[in-house]
Amino acid sequence: MSSLSPTERTTLGRKRHRAASERAALHAVLDEALICHLGVVRDGVPLVLPTGYGRDGDILYLHGSTGAASLRAATRGTDVCVTVTLLDGIVYCRSVNNHSVNYRSAVILGQARLVTDPDEKMHGLHVLTDHLSPGSWEHARAVNKKEFAAVSVIALDLTEASVKLRAEGPDDEPEDVAANAAWAGVLPVRTVFGEPEPSADLPPGWTVPEHVAARVTRTAAAAR
Amino acid sequence: MSSLSPTERTTLGRKRHRAASERAALHAVLDEALICHLGVVRDGVPLVLPTGYGRDGDILYLHGSTGAASLRAATRGTDVCVTVTLLDGIVYCRSVNNHSVNYRSAVILGQARLVTDPDEKMHGLHVLTDHLSPGSWEHARAVNKKEFAAVSVIALDLTEASVKLRAEGPDDEPEDVAANAAWAGVLPVRTVFGEPEPSADLPPGWTVPEHVAARVTRTAAAAR
Numbered sequence: 021m022s023s024l025s026p027t028e029r030t031t032l033g034r035k036r037h038r039a040a041s042e043r044a045a046l047h048a049v050l051d052e053a054l055i056c057h058l059g060v061v062r063d064g065v066p067l068v069l070p071t072g073y074g075r076d077g078d079i080l081y082l083h084g085s086t087g088a089a090s091l092r093a094a095t096r097g098t099d100v101c102v103t104v105t106l107l108d109g110i111v112y113c114r115s116v117n118n119h120s121v122n123y124r125s126a127v128i129l130g131q132a133r134l135v136t137d138p139d140e141k142m143h144g145l146h147v148l149t150d151h152l153s154p155g156s157w158e159h160a161r162a163v164n165k166k167e168f169a170a171v172s173v174i175a176l177d178l179t180e181a182s183v184k185l186r187a188e189g190p191d192d193e194p195e196d197v198a199a200n201a202a203w204a205g206v207l208p209v210r211t212v213f214g215e216p217e218p219s220a221d222l223p224p225g226w227t228v229p230e231h232v233a234a235r236v237t238r239t240a241a242a243a244r
Numbered sequence: 245m246s247s248l249s250p251t252e253r254t255t256l257g258r259k260r261h262r263a264a265s266e267r268a269a270l271h272a273v274l275d276e277a278l279i280c281h282l283g284v285v286r287d288g289v290p291l292v293l294p295t296g297y298g299r300d301g302d303i304l305y306l307h308g309s310t311g312a313a314s315l316r317a318a319t320r321g322t323d324v325c326v327t328v329t330l331l332d333g334i335v336y337c338r339s340v341n342n343h344s345v346n347y348r349s350a351v352i353l354g355q356a357r358l359v360t361d362p363d364e365k366m367h368g369l370h371v372l373t374d375h376l377s378p379g380s381w382e383h384a385r386a387v388n389k390k391e392f393a394a395v396s397v398i399a400l401d402l403t404e405a406s407v408k409l410r411a412e413g414p415d416d417e418p419e420d421v422a423a424n425a426a427w428a429g430v431l432p433v434r435t436v437f438g439e440p441e442p443s444a445d446l447p448p449g450w451t452v453p454e455h456v457a458a459r460v461t462r463t464a465a466a467a468r
Contacts, residue, residue, distance in 0.1 A: 054433070055331055055345070057281040059290035064322070066283035066290045070329040070349050098288070105294040107279055107435075112456060116373055116384045117391040121279070125294050149340055160340045160426045167341040190443045197445055202384045203453045204443035207377075207460070209278070211331075214432030219414045221421055222428055229427045232336060236431070 043078075045183045049104055049126040050075045054152070054211070058082060059101035060093040067093070073102070074147035078178040080128065081135070081144035086172045095134040095174055102128045102176060108187065109206040114196035122206060124185040128178055135173040144173040155231025212237035267302075269407045273328055273350040274299045278376070278435070282306060283325035284317040291317070297326070298371035302402040304352065305359070305368035310396045319358040319398055326352045326400060332411065334431040338420035346430060348409040352402055359397040368397040379455020436461035 050073075059068045069090050074081045080102060084091040094100045109122035135141045142163070149157045163171075190204040197204075213235045216228045274297075283292045293314050298305045304326060308315040318324045333346035359365045366387070373381045387395075414428040421428075437459045440452045 054334075055329065055347075057283075057292050057327055057329070059281075059283045059292035059325075061285055061288065061290050064285065065353065066285050066292075066323065066325045067351075067353075068281050068283035068290075068292050068325045068327040069351065070327065070331075070347065072345065099290065101283075101290045101292045103281060103292040103294065105279065105281070107294075109441075110278075110377055110437075112377055112380060112384070112440075114385055115387075115391070116369070116380060117387050117395070119373065119377055119380055119384070121296065121376070123279075123294065127291075127293065129289065129291075145340070149343065152345070153334055153336055153343055156336060156343055157340060160336070160343070161338055161420055161423070163339075163341050167339070171341070189441070190445075192443075192445075196385055199385070200447055203450050203456065204446055205452070205456070206441045206443075207456055208438030208441065210436050210438055212434050212436055213334075214434055216336075217333075217413070217430045217432065219416075219428035219430075221414075221416075223424055226427050228429070232427065232429070232431055 043178075045124075045185075046126050046178065046181050047075065049106060049124045049183060050080070053104045053106050056082075056102050056104045058090060058094065059103065060090055061098060062089070062093045072148060072152050073104075074144070074149070074151035075178075076143070076147045080176045080178060081147050081173055082132070082176070083145065083148055083171055083173045086170055088172070091172050091174060094132045097131060099129055100132045100176065106211075107209045109208045111186075111190055111206050112204055113190040114192045114199065114202040114204050118190065118192055118196075120186060120191075122186050122188070124183065124187070126181060126183050128176060128181040130176050130180050132174045132176045135175050138168075140175075141173045142168070144175065145171070148173075153231075155229070159229060159231060267402075269348075269409075270350050270402065270405050271299065273330060273348045273407060274304070277328045277330050280306075280326050280328045282314060282318065283327065284314055285322060286313070286317045296372060296376050297328075298368070298373070298375035299402075300367070300371045304400045304402060305371050305397055306356070306400070307369065307372055307395055307397045310394055312396070315396050315398060318356045321355060323353055324356045324400065330435075331433045333433050335410075335414055336427060336429055336431065337414040338416045338423070338426040338428050342414065342416055342420075344410060344415075346410050346412070348407065348411070350405060350407050352400060352405040354400050354404050356398045356400045359399050362392075364399075365397045366392070368399065369395070372397075377455075379453070383453060383455060
């Protein structure tokens with residue numbers, strides 16, 4: 021298990037004990053979350069947009085229309101920031117001030133590279149599809165030439181990255197614990213998948229394919 | 245219902261039909277989500293960090309330690325970007341290329357203001373608490389002087405904002421629908437609350453208070 025290589029920018033200025041420095045922790049956050057927030061600087065102003073992504077080893081792939089301003093801004097040679105956050109719980113404390121959240125987040129900084137090699141570009145689309153909808157690359161109709169030309173794929177190395185997390189119960193002052201005047205605990209937050217809703221124009225005869233059905237969070241118990 | 249005031253920066257460059265221009269839609273996204281992603285520019289580089297927030301009318305409040313570099317960067321007179329995203333579903337199409345997500349997202353740009361008036365600062369903390377954990381302001385121990393001094397509150401006007409969403413089924417090419425060679429539909433994605441986990445140091449005799457218990461997503465059916 022290799023360590024991340026924190027730089028001054030990704031080394032946490034505060035609460036360093038919350039930095040999980042192992043690369044495996046970074047991969048785990050990226051593999052579990054579904055979307056990221058891409059930050060770019062445009063005309064000196066930060067622009068943060070949600071988008072999909074996929075990971076292959078230590079490369080993160082993002083994509084978008086060739087006309088998307090955010091992707092164009094992302095490949096102008098300046099750094100971008102990709103942040104992925106999993107919210108795990110709301111932490112209720114005896115004091116208002118100590119209320120917090122349990123979460124895991126990854127912050128990646130670096131210069132994004134426009135993927136121009138056709139083989140890598142197609143591979144990037146495969147990786148992106150496997151992340152959003154595992155099994156769809158094999159099940160659905162392949163990307164055709166026109167679609168391939170209309171999409172941009174960018175790559176970002178996971179070289180400069182940090183992971184931060186909180187995964188613990190309330191952290192109250194001893195006098196507040198002793199006073200015992202308020203409840204304290206964690207309200208878990210989970211992301212679950214509901215029952216698939218077939219397309220209105222899907223002809224009769226289809227059952228939900230296994231690569232979709234297998235993702236459904238079957239019961240409330242499983243969601244905990 | 246007033247309209248948002250889009251500027252060139254918040255007017256969507258593409259897919260304008262996905263922009264919901266009503267202010268009520270902005271408020272609804274902000275009120276439903278739990279966290280935002282704050283984007284600031286530091287040394288010319290975008291930095292995107294997850295954080296809590298609260299809304300009072302058309303003012304968004306954020307807070308953090310007085311030592312947090314992101315908050316200091318946010319109040320240096322340059323614009324910040326706050327993005328809030330709700331992921332609602334994964335859209336499976338007959339073609340890999342048309343796969344998408346259903347979502348609602350709000351992007352707010354503007355200069356953040358450090359809240360220095362003590363009354364407004366305390367009000368901001370109240371608003372932030374009501375958003376993260378409604379009922380805690382009344383239930384838990386109030387913020388004391390030391391805690392009040394150690395926290396910064398910043399305010400961002402919701403003047404320059406855009407809302408973008410996708411809330412529909414698969415959008416396939418007619419020839420792909422006719423070929424009927426793949427399943428198409430939406431896999432709903434939901435955020436749910438699990439059973440509260442009392443703090444390990446909570447003395448016997450407590451039941452989960454109603455302001456926490458009422459948030460629990462009771463059944464899988466309710467999560468849909």
